[in-house]
Amino acid sequence: xxxxxxxxxxxxxxxxxxxxxxxxxxxxxxxxxxxxxxxxxxxxxxxxxxxxxxxxxxxxxxxxxxxxxxxxxxxxxxxxxxxxxxxxxxxxxxxxxxxxxxxxxxxxxxxxxxxxxxxxxxxxxxxxxxxxxxxxxxxxxxxxxxxxxxxxxxxxxxxxxxxxxxxxxxxxxxxxxxxxxxxxxxxxxxxxxxxxxxxxxxxxxxxxxxxxxxxxxxxxxxxxxxxxxxxxxxxxxxxxxxxxxxxxxxxxxxxxxxxxxxxxxxxxxxxxxxxxxxxxxxxxxxxxxxxxxxxxxxxxxxxxxxxxxxxxxxxxxxxxxxxxxxxxxxxxxxxxxxxxxxxxxxxxxxxxxxxxxxxxxxxxxxxxxxxxxxxxxxxxxxxxxxxxxxxxxxxxxxxxxxxxxxxxxxxxxxxxx
Amino acid sequence: xxxxxxxxxxxxxxxxxxxxxxxxxxxxxxxxxxxxxxxxxxxxxxxxxxxxxxxxxxxxxxxxxxxxxxxxxxxxxxxxxxxxxxxxxxxxxxxxxxxxxxxxxxxxxxxxxxxxxxxxxxxxxxxxxxxxxxxxxxxxxxxxxxxxxxxxxxxxxxxxxxxxxxxxxxxxxxxxxxxxxxxxxxxxxxxxxxxxxxxxxxxxxxxxxxxxxxxxxxxxxxxxxxxxxxxxxxxxxxxxxxxxxxxxxxxxxxxxxxxxxxxxxxxxxxxxxxxxxxxxxxxxxxxxxxxxxxxxxxxxxxxxxxxxxxxxxxxxxxxxxxxxxxxxxxxxxxxxxxxxxxxxxxxxxxxxxxxxxxxxxxxxxxxxxxxxxxxxxxxxxxxxxxxxxxxxxxxxxxxxxxxxxxxxxxxxxxxxx
Numbered sequence: 070x071x072x073x074x075x076x077x078x079x080x081x082x083x084x085x086x087x088x089x090x091x092x093x094x095x096x097x098x099x100x101x102x103x104x105x106x107x108x109x110x111x112x113x114x115x116x117x118x119x120x121x122x123x124x125x126x127x128x129x130x131x132x133x134x135x136x137x138x139x140x141x142x143x144x145x146x147x148x149x150x151x152x153x154x155x156x157x158x159x160x161x162x163x164x165x166x167x168x169x170x171x172x173x174x175x176x177x178x179x180x181x182x183x184x185x186x187x188x189x190x191x192x193x194x195x196x197x198x199x200x201x202x203x204x205x206x207x208x209x210x211x212x213x214x215x216x217x218x219x220x221x222x223x224x225x226x227x228x229x230x231x232x233x234x235x236x237x238x239x240x241x242x243x244x245x246x247x248x249x250x251x252x253x254x255x256x257x258x259x260x261x262x263x264x265x266x267x268x269x270x271x272x273x274x275x276x277x278x279x280x281x282x283x284x285x286x287x288x289x290x291x292x293x294x295x296x297x298x299x300x301x302x303x304x305x306x307x308x309x310x311x312x313x314x315x316x317x318x319x320x321x322x323x324x325x326x327x328x329x330x331x332x333x334x335x336x337x338x339x340x341x342x343x344x345x346x347x348x349x350x351x352x353x354x355x356x357x358x359x360x361x362x363x364x365x366x367x368x369x370x371x372x373x374x375x376x377x378x379x380x381x382x383x384x385x386x387x388x389x390x391x392x393x394x395x396x397x398x399x400x401x402x403x404x405x406x407x408x409x410x411x412x413x414x415x416x417x418x419x420x421x422x423x424x425x426x427x428x429x430x431x432x433x434x435x436x437x438x439x440x441x442x443x444x445x446x447x448x449x450x451x452x453x454x455x456x457x458x459x460x461x462x463x464x465x466x467x468x469x470x471x472x473x474x475x476x477x478x479x480x481x482x483x484x485x486x
Numbered sequence: 487x488x489x490x491x492x493x494x495x496x497x498x499x500x501x502x503x504x505x506x507x508x509x510x511x512x513x514x515x516x517x518x519x520x521x522x523x524x525x526x527x528x529x530x531x532x533x534x535x536x537x538x539x540x541x542x543x544x545x546x547x548x549x550x551x552x553x554x555x556x557x558x559x560x561x562x563x564x565x566x567x568x569x570x571x572x573x574x575x576x577x578x579x580x581x582x583x584x585x586x587x588x589x590x591x592x593x594x595x596x597x598x599x600x601x602x603x604x605x606x607x608x609x610x611x612x613x614x615x616x617x618x619x620x621x622x623x624x625x626x627x628x629x630x631x632x633x634x635x636x637x638x639x640x641x642x643x644x645x646x647x648x649x650x651x652x653x654x655x656x657x658x659x660x661x662x663x664x665x666x667x668x669x670x671x672x673x674x675x676x677x678x679x680x681x682x683x684x685x686x687x688x689x690x691x692x693x694x695x696x697x698x699x700x701x702x703x704x705x706x707x708x709x710x711x712x713x714x715x716x717x718x719x720x721x722x723x724x725x726x727x728x729x730x731x732x733x734x735x736x737x738x739x740x741x742x743x744x745x746x747x748x749x750x751x752x753x754x755x756x757x758x759x760x761x762x763x764x765x766x767x768x769x770x771x772x773x774x775x776x777x778x779x780x781x782x783x784x785x786x787x788x789x790x791x792x793x794x795x796x797x798x799x800x801x802x803x804x805x806x807x808x809x810x811x812x813x814x815x816x817x818x819x820x821x822x823x824x825x826x827x828x829x830x831x832x833x834x835x836x837x838x839x840x841x842x843x844x845x846x847x848x849x850x851x852x853x854x855x856x857x858x859x860x861x862x863x864x865x866x867x868x869x870x871x872x873x874x875x876x877x878x879x880x881x882x883x884x885x886x887x888x889x890x891x892x893x894x895x896x897x898x899x900x901x902x903x
Contacts, residue, residue: 070507090487090507092834092860139758140820142827144835161831259838341556403557410559414578417509418561421676422839443509 072430072440073263075270080279081250083270084257084440086430088423091259094165095427096266097157098176099254099435102247104151105220105364106285113227114235114243116149117192121240122156122175123147124184129174131184137171144424149225152285152364153432159424162260166269169255173273176248185237193233196226203375204311205302207476211313212369214472217295219287221367249280256431259423286366292317294472299382303479309355310381310477311374314388318361318368318465321436327412327449328457329361329368329465334408335400335458336392336467337372341407343391348374354384359392359467365436370467378477385473392468400462405455413450416443489847489857490680492687497696498667500687501674501857503847505840508676511582512844513683514574515593516671516852519664521568522637522781523702530644531652531660533566534609538657539573539592540564541601546591548601554588561841566642569702569781570849576841579677583686586672590690593665602654610650613643620792621728622719624893628730629786631889634712636704638784666697673848676840703783709734711889716799720896726772727798727894728791731805735778735785735882738853744829744866745874746778746785746882751825752817752875753809753884754789758824760808771801776809776884782853787884795894802890809885817879822872830867833860 075083103115124131138145138158145158156175158168200206209224216222227235246252255270257263294315319325337344337359348354354376362369376384419425420443429446433439441449492500520532541548555562555575562575573592575585617623626641633639644652663669672687674680711732736742754761754776765771771793779786793801836842837860846863850856858866 088507090505091838092864093831093838136758140824140827142824142829142831144831159831159835161827161834164827341553407557407559410557410578410581412559414510414559414561414576417578418576418841421508421510421841424835424838447509 070442072442075267077250077270077275079250079275079277081253081255081270081274081277082434083255083267084430084434085261085263085266086258086426086440086442087261087263088259091423092162093159093423094162094168094257094259094261095157095159095424096165096169096172096255096257097155097427097431098172099256099431100154100248101152101252101254101285101435103149103153104223104225106247107220107223109231111235111239111243112223112231113192114240115154116225116227117188117232117235118240118244119147119149119154120188120192121180121184122178124181124188125179126174126177127179134171134175141167143168151221151225153435155428155431157427162262165262166265169266169269170273173269176253176274178244180237180241180244182237185240189232192226193229196229196232199226203307203309204313205304205307205476207302207311207313207474210300210302211315211472211474214296214300214474215291215294215315215369217291219290219367221364222295246280249282250274250277251279251282254431254435256427256434258427258430290320290367293470296472297470299473299475301479302474302476304476305478307476307478309375310378310475312372312381312385312473312475314372314385314471314473316370316465316467316469316471318370318467319363319461320366320368321363323368325457325461325464326363326368328453328461329370331405331408331412331450331453332458332461333359333361333370334411335404336395338408338411343395344388347391348384348387353380357384357388370465372467381475381477389468392466396462396466396468399459400455402455405453405458409450409453413447416446416450420446487859489859492684494667494687494692496667496692496694498670498672498687498691498694499851500672500684501847501851502678502680502683503675503843503857503859504678504680505676508840509579510576510840511579511585511674511676511678512574512576512841513582513586513589513672513674514572514844514848515589516673516848517571517665518569518669518671518702518852520566520570521640521642523664524637524640526648528652528656528660529640529648530609531657532571533642533644534605534649534652535657535661536564536566536571537605537609538597538601539595541598541605542596543591543594544596551588551592558584560585568638568642570852572845572848574844579679582679583682586683586686587690590686593670593691595661597654597658597661599654602657606649609643610646613646613649616643620724620726621730622721622724622893624719624728624730624891627717627719628732628889628891631713631717631891632711632732632786633708633784636707636784638781663697666699667691667694668696668699671848671852673844673851675844675847707737707784710887713889714887716890716892718896719891719893721893722895724893724895726792727795727892729789729798729802729890729892731789731802731888731890733787733882733884733886733888735787735884736780736878737783737785738780740785742874742878742881743780743785745870745878746787748822748825748829748867748870749875749878750776750778750787751828752821753812755825755828760812761805764808765801765804770797774801774805787882789884798892798894806885809883813879813883813885816876817872819872822870822875826867826870830864833863833867837863
């Protein structure tokens with residue numbers, strides 16, 4: 070296992086974690102841009118652009134791209150989040166050059182007006198479906214309520230209105246600014262020929278124009294929700310109720326990031342946690358969980374519940390009671406040991422796949438210009454103590470001030486929000 | 487990478503593929519028993535028994551088992567197929583002993599009468615749900631029609647009638663015969679301490695009573711379906727139609743096994759295949775695919791289609807036409823190269839996960855007492871030629887005699903089969 074790093078003259082960073090025993094190669098372009106980097110009039114452009122990247126370049130049609138990946142037998146995909154847009158492929162080592170070549174060309178898409186118009190309909194349909202499926206947009210709404218005017222309050226998909234109003238020129242300008250060498254990392258993992266990777270990058274991306282990259286962090290991240298109380302989304306046909314509750318937690322650069330994740334496993338892992346034994350095992354709730362989510366400059370403790378509609382509010386109360394009890398009476402060493410085993414197991418099982426390592430390594434480097442091997446992360450997790458968990462629990466109470474959204478069939482007399 | 491093997495005095499085989507760089511350990515018990523080893527009055531017992539194994543032993547309750555796995559942070563599960571019942575856990579290396587200990591105890595379940603009665607309701611519900619979801623049992627029905635009285639015609643879940651009629655004594659007897667040392671393999675992969683594994687096996691399974699294991703293969707496997715023509719399953723509320731078509735193909739021990747899989751990728755992979763470009767890409771079908779499935783003494787080419795109900799029969803015709811065209815006019819080198827890349831990529835990407843290797847290594851050993859590394863399998867795939875694929879295509883025409891089941895809303899005037 071080795072970590073390699075090179076910076077091209079135009080600022081593009083090329084990194085790789087190489088594993089001698091690997092039989093496959095994963096490569097990806099990590100664009101450090103997402104919903105948080107949009108303005109109101111660009112809302113949803115990052116995700117829409119991700120779709121457009123597969124529609125072709127000046128020289129290649131969308132069909133050409135699909136057929137070339139197919140011919141390689143590549144496993145290829147992309148995703149857009151609040152802070153990142155990632156394009157990746159997993160291939161046999163002998164196809165490294167071909168895969169990088171194709172992905173690099175895609176990073177300079179044609180953004181043709183007719184493709185833009187067609188794909189807009191696909192995006193609008195995606196927004197509609199998202200709102201139509203459990204939890205009926207409750208998570209996006211909750212994040213919007215927690216973050217208020219902070220850019221992390223923006224959903225990844227955008228709104229029907231913002232997508233409808235978006236002109237292709239705005240996407241072209243956004244692409245020029247946000248897919249510049251200083252904002253993109255080329256990462257690889259597995260069986261990587263690093264000199265060849267750097268050579269490919271020079272030849273294919275060496276002429277990309279640098280654009281100054283600003284600081285993406287925003288001062289004044291809220292520790293309390295912009296909108297408190299319980300908001301409701303009513304879907305008369307829904308079979309179950311879904312609750313999402315967001316309270317502040319440690320951000321990505323916070324040394325307590327992993328302790329926060331450990332605390333979430335103790336209190337609200339999908340099995341074997343306090344919430345599980347109190348609510349899910351006896352059948353009171355379909356699902357009741359807590360997890361920790363981190364961003365560049367903010368963090369969240371996210372509580373999720375699905376249950377019979379009549380029980381939602383009383384179960385939410387019980388969940389807060391379980392958090393408060395942990396805060397007041399503490400948690401015990403046995404619980405921390407079990408959660409540490411779980412977390413370590415996940416780090417290790419995930420870390421054994423080069424494909425999965427690509428994301429860990431690429432995102433970590435994009436966000437903080439640091440590299441951590443699986444063994445490094447494992448050491449951090451294994452060294453966490455009861456004290457660390459208790460400290461997070463008192464500093465960032467998951468039962469503290471929060472935004473809450475309840476989606477479901479609604480009580481009699483309620484109307485759709 | 488090393489392969490290790492030991493046979494206990496009572497006949498239990500212990501095998502491991504060890505990987506030096508692995509950070510996790512996967513262990514599993516592979517019981518060489520499944521639907522094909524049942525009699526009519528035991529139909530469904532293998533899968534039902536798999537559920538019962540999690541209900542506890544003489545010393546441990548089902549809850550104890552869950553809590554002990556939880557405490558390890560283990561990822562644990564089981565599955566039952568036509569020919570195998572597999573129980574497995576992925577853990578940190580330091581928990582190897584604990585995981586083997588718990589799994590080994592589970593292999594000697596209490597099979598308590600009250601648990602049996604409760605779990606019977608769960609199984610009956612599972613059968614009901616299976617029939618209620620697309621493709622509405624079409625695959626099981628099609629296999630039954632193809633294999634007729636051959637034991638591979640039996641579905642894994644059993645029928646409502648066979649499960650209702652099953653007495654707990656019959657399950658206890660089946661367990662005694664089919665979970666004997668000669669019928670079970672203990673396999674491990676990843677970071678394995680093999681001497682400790684063998685020591686655990688001796689201590690925990692050394693007193694298991696041997697039972698003579700018969701030959702599971704059955705002479706007279708059909709190359710043509712027991713029931714031909716098109717059978718129908720009518721579900722008036724279904725949105726789409728689903729077709730399943732099964733024709734004979736090479737069995738597991740056949741040297742043409744991998745060539746058959748390559749042929750299926752060329753003709754009917756879920757993307758980039760002949761069926762894909764002809765039917766799925768233009769939007770005529772939701773899904774249209776061909777895959778090859780192999781058993782100890784039989785093989786199948788399975789065609790699957792989902793589409794608008796009105797189009798099902800004409801699309802099935804077109805699929806057969808595509809197979810016939812390939813048979814008559816041949817396929818070309820470019821198609822074989824692309825399919826070989828895909829297949830090689832899947833072998834390699836799957837093979838990088840110790841958890842996934844456990845299944846490959848354990849099942850291969852259970853069925854044929856052979857071991858193949860990922861590199862071995864890769865060599866087989868990479869050496870396949872156009873001639874190999876053409877040979878399979880003429881010997882086992884996927885458009886040849888077949889059982890076909892069509893499930894969907896049905897045409898006017900039709901009634902439920």
